[in-house]
Amino acid sequence: METILFEVQNAVAFITLNRPEKLNAFNREMALLLQQKLDECGASHEIRCVYITGSGKGFCAGQDLAEVADPTGIGMHGILKDQFNPIVTKIRKLEKPVVAAVNGVAAGAGANIALCCDIVVASSSASFIQAFSKIGLIPDSGGTFTLPRLIGWQKASALMMLGEKVNADEAERMGMIYKVFADDVFEEESKKIAVTLAGMPTRGLWYTKQALSWAFSHTWHEQLMNEDKLQQRAAGTADFKEGVQAFLEKRKANFKGE
Numbered sequence: 001m002e003t004i005l006f007e008v009q010n011a012v013a014f015i016t017l018n019r020p021e022k023l024n025a026f027n028r029e030m031a032l033l034l035q036q037k038l039d040e041c042g043a044s045h046e047i048r049c050v051y052i053t054g055s056g057k058g059f060c061a062g063q064d065l066a067e068v069a070d071p072t073g074i075g076m077h078g079i080l081k082d083q084f085n086p087i088v089t090k091i092r093k094l095e096k097p098v099v100a101a102v103n104g105v106a107a108g109a110g111a112n113i114a115l116c117c118d119i120v121v122a123s124s125s126a127s128f129i130q131a132f133s134k135i136g137l138i139p140d141s142g143g144t145f146t147l148p149r150l151i152g153w154q155k156a157s158a159l160m161m162l163g164e165k166v167n168a169d170e171a172e173r174m175g176m177i178y179k180v181f182a183d184d185v186f187e188e189e190s191k192k193i194a195v196t197l198a199g200m201p202t203r204g205l206w207y208t209k210q211a212l213s214w215a216f217s218h219t220w221h222e223q224l225m226n227e228d229k230l231q232q233r234a235a236g237t238a239d240f241k242e243g244v245q246a247f248l249e250k251r252k253a254n255f256k257g258e
């Protein structure tokens, strides 16, 4: 059975983590295959949005702990260096929006991979757990960077130390995720977001993603300069010309992602 399912439809790459009997916990094969698929998404002109979800009842339970316990395995440093750090870095550097559609429990690295995506939505039965503390680890996969920026230092600190489960509604209320959809409409509604993004000015969305990432490490003045630089790039795209033209002609814009 393939550990990652991959399908392109309506300019969206649908990626499904597929080890449902283990709540889609990452073994090495799945982590390397996800990286390969993210690279394919980056290289393809046809793909203008990426959608990541899990098969079965979970989203992802983080690292497969059976593999960690294996003495012939690659060890802690190897797992982060070869598996999780490249995954979250590829998501942040992907020049198109990435939607995490959290269909069930997201724990450990599984939670933090979801949280580094550009838009995170969840089904009402989903949950998020910074499970690391329960096995003596620290939050990784960018979690110590992402979570306090989403929900504030104090709440992040408590969730990371206590390892408490946060349900989807609570996650939405505290700003950890964008939106919750009822289970019966979750797939349809979350896919609608991805298809909408895929029809939008892709370069402009990439510059927005960059500007938001840079905002964390720049001053107000530097960020105004960054916005200026990125806005000039956005204004040089064919999609900007089409957007203005369509507005003036009172018609729907036909964006090409260029």
Ligand code: LHQ
Pocket (backbone or CB within 6 Å): 021, 022, 023, 025, 061, 062, 063, 064, 065, 066, 068, 075, 076, 079, 080, 105, 107, 108, 109, 110, 129, 131, 132, 135, 137, 140
């Ligand atoms: C699993 C897992 C799992 C294997 C569920 N592995 N089988 C970085 C650096 C280096 C090393 C370590 O890792 C990392 C990054 C990390 O992600 S560390 C954090 C690793 N993840 C966890 O600690 C979470 C472990 N899982 C859980 O706490 C629970 O399974 C949660 C709360 C996610 C879900 O609980 P339940 O809904 O009650 O499901 P369950 O526990 O019954 O799990 C269903 C099956 O999935 C079960 O298998 P079985 O054969 O008994 O039916 C679990 O063993 C398996 N599974 N997570 N990470």
